[in-house]
Amino acid sequence: MICPKCHQVQEDGRTECAACGIIFAKIRSHPDPPAPGDELAAQPVESEQDRAAVLKALFFPKPADPNSLIVGLKALLLLVLAIWSCKFIFASIESNVVGESFMHLVNLPFHEAGHIIFSPLGRFLQVLGGTLGQLLMPAICAGVLLLQTRDAFGAAVALWWLAESFMDIAPYINDARALKLVLLGGVTGQDVADYHDWEYLLGTLRLLKMDHALAYLAQGMGIVLMIAALAWAGVNLWVQFKARNFTS
Numbered sequence: 001m002i003c004p005k006c007h008q009v010q011e012d013g014r015t016e017c018a019a020c021g022i023i024f025a026k027i028r029s030h031p032d033p034p035a036p037g038d039e040l041a042a043q044p045v046e047s048e049q050d051r052a053a054v055l056k057a058l059f060f061p062k063p064a065d066p067n068s069l070i071v072g073l074k075a076l077l078l079l080v081l082a083i084w085s086c087k088f089i090f091a092s093i094e095s096n097v098v099g100e101s102f103m104h105l106v107n108l109p110f111h112e113a114g115h116i117i118f119s120p121l122g123r124f125l126q127v128l129g130g131t132l133g134q135l136l137m138p139a140i141c142a143g144v145l146l147l148q149t150r151d152a153f154g155a156a157v158a159l160w161w162l163a164e165s166f167m168d169i170a171p172y173i174n175d176a177r178a179l180k181l182v183l184l185g186g187v188t189g190q191d192v193a194d195y196h197d198w199e200y201l202l203g204t205l206r207l208l209k210m211d212h213a214l215a216y217l218a219q220g221m222g223i224v225l226m227i228a229a230l231a232w233a234g235v236n237l238w239v240q241f242k243a244r245n246f247t248s
Contacts, residue, residue, distance in 0.1 A: 059232070061152055066240045074153055074240070078233050081160055085226050088167055093215055096171040096181070103164050107134040108184070124204060127197050131169050138162035153240070156233035163229055166222030173198045174215035177208055 003017040016023045091097035098104065114133020119126040142158035145151045175181040176198040179189030189196030202208045 058146065058150075059152055060236055060239055061150060063240050063243055066243050071237070071240050074233075074237055077157070078230070078237055081157070081233070082230055085160070085230060088164065089223050089226065093170050093174050093219055098164065098167045099171050099181075103161075104168055106161075107165055107168050110134045110137040112184075124201070127200050130197055131172075134165045134168065135162065138165055153233055153236045156229050156236060159232065160226055160229035163222045163225035166218050166225065168222075170215045170219040170222065173202075173211055173218060176202045176211035 003020060003022065015025065088098050088101075111130045111134040114129035114131070114136070115126055116129075117133065118129025121129075138158050138161035142155045142162060145158055146155035171181060175189070176196065179196055179199060181196075182188055183195065185192075187195065189199050194200060198211065199208070202211055202214075207214070
């Protein structure tokens with residue numbers, strides 16, 4: 001056998017080291033702490049586990065005392081959003097179903113506010129600011145609900161709104177060359193020069209021929225985000241359903 005302290009070879013059956021005198025039983029009952037290398041090697045595994053736990057608690061928090069009525073109302077809201085989503089997802093860009101929905105009226109004030117907010121940054125960003133405004137508002141709401149109020153279900157609904165906003169701008173981008181879409185004020189891009197946001201933006205970038213491709217890209221992003229938002233909300237609702245309090 002080998003002494004664990006001085007590493008001298010010993011005769012089998014000895015109770016103490018002939019070289020350093022250490023008692024082997026004490027070594028076994030009080031093992032040495034792990035070497036620095038071993039400790040660092042084990043640390044990433046713990047960090048990964050901690051990181052996974054933090055992300056799970058952030059995106060799928062378990063409520064302490066959920067109210068059954070609130071859970072039911074959330075389930076009803078999720079059902080409405082799911083039905084509404086089917087209408088948006090399966091509609092063509094040319095039909096402008098999203099643009100003619102109630103949500104377009106919700107997006108419109110933030111679109112127009114975006115033009116004003118970004119106006120000090122030059123003409124191009126002022127025009128682009130309309131689209132940025134209606135995309136940034138739901139994104140900010142999702143971030144605040146998730147990180148500040150820790151309302152993951154609410155953040156999922158805000159993500160659904162962001163997805164709808166992407167789908168809302170798709171017909172506008174798609175109309176950059178045709179200029180047939182009726183805009184705010186009841187006019188089209190053909191009626192008023194330099195009035196259509198995406199005609200100006202894509203024309204400035206010399207990308208007018210890509211209007212349809214970019215429109216389908218925005219539509220595709222909206223569809224993916226919308227499905228992800230519904231799934232996220234559904235999982236959170238299931239977590240709350242399992243922890244609900246029937247006495248509330």
